[in-house]
Amino acid sequence: MKLKSLESRVIIEPFRIRSVEPIRFTTMDEREKLLRDASWNPFLLKATDVLIDLLTDSGTGAMSSRQWAAMIESDESYAGSSSFYRFETAVRDITGFKHVIPTHQGRAAENVLFSLLVQNGDVIPNNTHFDTTRAHVEHKGGEARDLLIPEGLEPLTIHPFKGNMDTARLEQTIRETLGETSGETRNESRDNASGETRGKSQVEKARKKIPVIMLTVTNNSGGGQPVSMANVREVSRIARKHGIPFFIDACRFAENSWFVKIREEGYQDKTPIEIARELFSYADGCTMSAKKDGMSNIGGYLALNDDDLARECRSLSILTEGFPTYGGMAGYDMEAVAAGLYEALDEGYLRYRIRSTEYLGEKLVDAGVSIIQPTGGHAVYIDAKKMLPHIPPLQYPAWSLTNALYLTGGVRAVEIGSVMFGLQPDGTEKPAPMELVRLAIPRRVYTQSHIDYLADVVIHTYEQREKLGGYRIASAPKVLRHFSARLAPLE
Numbered sequence: 145m146k147l148k149s150l151e152s153r154v155i156i157e158p159f160r161i162r163s164v165e166p167i168r169f170t171t172m173d174e175r176e177k178l179l180r181d182a183s184w185n186p187f188l189l190k191a192t193d194v195l196i197d198l199l200t201d202s203g204t205g206a207m208s209s210r211q212w213a214a215m216i217e218s219d220e221s222y223a224g225s226s227s228f229y230r231f232e233t234a235v236r237d238i239t240g241f242k243h244v245i246p247t248h249q250g251r252a253a254e255n256v257l258f259s260l261l262v263q264n265g266d267v268i269p270n271n272t273h274f275d276t277t278r279a280h281v282e283h284k285g286g287e288a289r290d291l292l293i294p295e296g297l298e299p300l301t302i303h304p305f306k307g308n309m310d311t312a313r314l315e316q317t318i319r320e321t322l323g324e325t326s327g328e329t330r331n332e333s334r335d336n337a338s339g340e341t342r343g344k345s346q347v348e349k350a351r352k353k354i355p356v357i358m359l360t361v362t363n364n365s366g367g368g369q370p371v372s373m374a375n376v377r378e379v380s381r382i383a384r385k386h387g388i389p390f391f392i393d394a395c396r397f398a399e400n401s402w403f404v405k406i407r408e409e410g411y412q413d414k415t416p417i418e419i420a421r422e423l424f425s426y427a428d429g430c431t432m433s434a435k436k437d438g439m440s441n442i443g444g445y446l447a448l449n450d451d452d453l454a455r456e457c458r459s460l461s462i463l464t465e466g467f468p469t470y471g472g473m474a475g476y477d478m479e480a481v482a483a484g485l486y487e488a489l490d491e492g493y494l495r496y497r498i499r500s501t502e503y504l505g506e507k508l509v510d511a512g513v514s515i516i517q518p519t520g521g522h523a524v525y526i527d528a529k530k531m532l533p534h535i536p537p538l539q540y541p542a543w544s545l546t547n548a549l550y551l552t553g554g555v556r557a558v559e560i561g562s563v564m565f566g567l568q569p570d571g572t573e574k575p576a577p578m579e580l581v582r583l584a585i586p587r588r589v590y591t592q593s594h595i596d597y598l599a600d601v602v603i604h605t606y607e608q609r610e611k612l613g614g615y616r617i618a619s620a621p622k623v624l625r626h627f628s629a630r631l632a633p634l635e
């Protein structure tokens with residue numbers, strides 16, 4: 145056998161394991177009792193009762209010996225610690241942004257930025273807002289508008305960059321929000337030399353109604369699908385034409401850079417860090433949850449170029465995050481992120497990371513399981529509506545499948561369907577657009593044999609799919625009900 149074909153069959157984890165954490169095997173009978181005691185809600189299970197935990201890829205990764213070593217050498221000074229300066233240097237080196245403001249996690253960076261930029265009635269375009277981004281925009285009275293390309297909403301359509309923003313709809317949103325015709329918009333950019341005053345006032349107007357354009361890489365809520373460099377460049381061009389700040393929601397910037405390298409013309413010979421630098425060069429700033437491609441268990445930051453906005457952000461972050469040289473993070477957290485950002489950009493790591501997810505997807509597709517395709521960076525999403533057509537949406541097919549995966553093999557996944565999204569503000573219920581089960585893969589935690597086992601659990605459950613039944617909600621809070629709802633299987 146050629147070494148090349150052996151490499152594509154066997155995924156060699158690009159690390160040796162020197163510290164291990166036991167996981168516990170349980171019997172099917174035990175799992176049934178545990179899940180019943182947890183009111184049929186996997187969020188209410190104890191983590192020690194789970195064999196393979198795929199609830200999230202956020203903050204659940206394994207750190208390297210280099211990160212741990214850096215953490216031991218941290219500086220815990222309240223102000224001006226050397227850990228902060230190492231963190232700032234790493235973020236600046238990769239993003240090129242002038243100001244780096246640490247925050248305790250990604251949503252804290254969103255809170256600071258949106259508190260200053262978003263006002264009642266403003267529209268914030270994004271490819272797809274992640275839940276916390278949407279919640280922050282709405283909390284400030286803004287409208288979070290998703291402008292994903294249509295292919296991004298079709299689970300089976302193959303497209304290399306299903307996370308792209310629909311730039312025609314972005315232009316249209318800007319025109320409509322400004323109350324302009326397309327001709328006037330074009331004039332504004334052409335008039336710059338001759339009609340400075342008119343151009344400026346339109347820019348002011350654009351700033352007021354669309355204070356920022358966001359782009360999420362990769363697109364978590366849309367299946368972890370990547371955004372192409374061409375799309376980032378075009379969104380940036382439009383934003384600059386209208387004088388609107390452009391920010392990247394950068395949680396999975398390294399995974400996105402890898403997809404650009406392997407899928408986009410002209411990037412094959414570039415390194416992930418070069419691609420990442422180019423990506424950030426088109427933006428005015430970014431919000432970041434370091435719990436993903438920062439390879440740490442906690443942390444985040446807001447990075448940006450505008451001096452005045454940065455000054456305001458720092459002042460506000462003192463209120464919610466702490467002094468601007470630690471911002472809710474310990475010195476050792478900043479050390480972990482400073483080292484982790486580079487590890488996330490390592491080619492060997494990225495090849496293994498993206499290939500592992502793809503490998504799981506291939507196994508499921510070969511067995512007939514319907515998933516969102518192509519597989520994204522950090523997770524595989526199973527289409528439960530397709531798998532369980534006999535369970536109506538309001539009997540929660542994706543929830544049923546999630547529970548079946550736990551009962552079958554101790555795997556904890558998460559429902560992204562009508563339990564999560566079905567409850568309407570007026571208290572009524574409406575089926576969610578999709579009934580998905582997300583298998584999110586923590587970074588550097590599971591080996592190929594864990595993934596093989598996981599695939600077997602999903603395939604076995606798929607083969608037993610006709611035996612699965614629906615659920616009803618016995619009790620639930622009014623907000624974010626999936627976290628603590630109590631459910632019961634229907635007879």
Ligand SMILES: Cc1ncc(COP(=O)(O)O)c(C=O)c1O
Nearest residue numbers: 202249250251274276364395433
């Ligand atoms: C795309 C995206 N943005 C923002 C966040 C929020 O980050 P955090 O959980 O660190 O607050 C997440 C977290 O999953 C995310 O996936």
